[in-house]
Amino acid sequence: MDTKKLIAALNDKTKENRLNALSGIKKKIDAGEIPRPQITDNVNNHIHTTYSFSPYSPAKAVYMAYINGLGTAGIMDHDSIGGAAEFVEAGKILGISTTIGVETRVDMAKTKLNGKRINNTDQDSIAYVALHGIPHQYIGAFDGYFSLFRKNRNQRNKKMCENISEIMKPHGIALDFAEHVLPLSEHGEGGSVTERHITFALSKLIAEKHKTPAGVLDFLKNKMKLPTTKKAEAALLENNPEYYLYDILNVLKSEMVEKFYVLAYDECPGAEDFIKISKAAGAAAAYSYLGDIADSVTGDKRPQKFEDDYLELLFSEIVRLGFNSVTYMPTRNTKEQLSRVIALCEKNNLFQISGEDINSPRQRFICEALSDPMFSHLVDSTWALINHEAAATKDEEKGMFSDQMIERYPNIAERVKHFRGLSDFVL
Numbered sequence: 001m002d003t004k005k006l007i008a009a010l011n012d013k014t015k016e017n018r019l020n021a022l023s024g025i026k027k028k029i030d031a032g033e034i035p036r037p038q039i040t041d042n043v044n045n046h047i048h049t050t051y052s053f054s055p056y057s058p059a060k061a062v063y064m065a066y067i068n069g070l071g072t073a074g075i076m077d078h079d080s081i082g083g084a085a086e087f088v089e090a091g092k093i094l095g096i097s098t099t100i101g102v103e104t105r106v107d108m109a110k111t112k113l114n115g116k117r118i119n120n121t122d123q124d125s126i127a128y129v130a131l132h133g134i135p136h137q138y139i140g141a142f143d144g145y146f147s148l149f150r151k152n153r154n155q156r157n158k159k160m161c162e163n164i165s166e167i168m169k170p171h172g173i174a175l176d177f178a179e180h181v182l183p184l185s186e187h188g189e190g191g192s193v194t195e196r197h198i199t200f201a202l203s204k205l206i207a208e209k210h211k212t213p214a215g216v217l218d219f220l221k222n223k224m225k226l227p228t229t230k231k232a233e234a235a236l237l238e239n240n241p242e243y244y245l246y247d248i249l250n251v252l253k254s255e256m257v258e259k260f261y262v263l264a265y266d267e268c269p270g271a272e273d274f275i276k277i278s279k280a281a282g283a284a285a286a287y288s289y290l291g292d293i294a295d296s297v298t299g300d301k302r303p304q305k306f307e308d309d310y311l312e313l314l315f316s317e318i319v320r321l322g323f324n325s326v327t328y329m330p331t332r333n334t335k336e337q338l339s340r341v342i343a344l345c346e347k348n349n350l351f352q353i354s355g356e357d358i359n360s361p362r363q364r365f366i367c368e369a370l371s372d373p374m375f376s377h378l379v380d381s382t383w384a385l386i387n388h389e390a391a392a393t394k395d396e397e398k399g400m401f402s403d404q405m406i407e408r409y410p411n412i413a414e415r416v417k418h419f420r421g422l423s424d425f426v427l
Helices: 001-008 013-028 056-068 086-094 134-170 177-184 195-210 213-223 230-238 245-255 271-281 307-321 335-347 373-396 402-408 412-420
Strands: 044-045 072-078 099-109 126-132 284-288 323-327 351-354
Touching: 001 013, 013 086, 044 099, 044 245, 044 351, 044 373, 056 072, 072 126, 072 373, 086 099, 086 134, 099 134, 099 271, 126 271, 126 323, 134 177, 134 195, 134 373, 177 195, 177 351, 195 213, 195 245, 195 351, 213 230, 213 245, 230 245, 230 307, 271 284, 271 307, 271 351, 284 351, 284 412, 307 402, 323 335, 335 351, 351 373, 373 402, 373 412, 402 412
Parallel strands: 044 072, 072 099, 284 323, 323 351
Antiparallel strands: 099 126, 126 284
16 A cells, blocks of 8 residues: 555544554555654653544554654543553554543532633633543543543533524524534544534534635624634635634634533533542543633634632642642743743642643644753653553552652652653553
């Protein structure tokens, strides 16, 4: 099979065909038929796949990480660990280290953060959090755990599609959850369906109805009365087939979600429950710092204020709850913002993780900000996380967050140094 067909097959419907295609690509690289990429020290622990929302299957995501020169890659899907095994296998095929995780939302209503806009652009009292470095023996257990939340989420998804249909009725557009949204997801294989699936499905219907980029932009601005930025308009009018629907989605996600959004409760575990399952598995339970936004990396979030006004309270609460980690993105925030976060992490002995949120083809896999010496510790943390995951998969007591390791290295900096130096734990 020629190279273009092999690359296209990385997004095939079946896992077996995707991994076979990746193996075919690796053979061509080894034979010198495809240039071998220059692997760098760059890392990324937050890559979404088709098991939540992304243009990339797990195999394609690892391939994209590899050809962009990442030294390691981490999968991070919403309420889903369904793509983790494929992601790990893809890493083995290409010889790139991987980590696995899950992103979810937790209910903070029973904490001092109740009623606050935490790090969720759509709803107060609900916070985005992440599990990193999940030992592989817990993949099945986490899939079962999150299946209930995915089921509840789909009930809400249906209501949001109904809301959209009502909003779009004057424009002759009806959005059906089963017909237009579900086929875009890996729901039958343990994947989740998110608001991005819904807005992407709506983007397709708008593009089909209005034919041209100019027609779509006119519809969004003058018929739907959605505000757009010059940057978003330029991207849309560029009419790049690879990006076009995602560019429509960005306008809709930024300005329309609040019009059809239904509050999420049943699909969000309580913060205490989240910490309980993370401790049982010996994983990194990370609060995802968002910070006040001036300009969104992904282009789908408008300027808003979040945790910065009460950051000390936030940290005291996540420590009280039992979070052992904080994750943040150097390209999303200013150095002043992240200096505060880093200082509070060090003060509270919290593990620091970074990863650039990848869920759109316009996003780069390389985070150039990590080359700044200010963030060199995040590269060390990533390799410590990799070694933790490998060690804990073989023996849970050898993981970074086991009682044994915490007793041995109570200071997180010393623990990171220890796990960063490991080289025997290769899966």
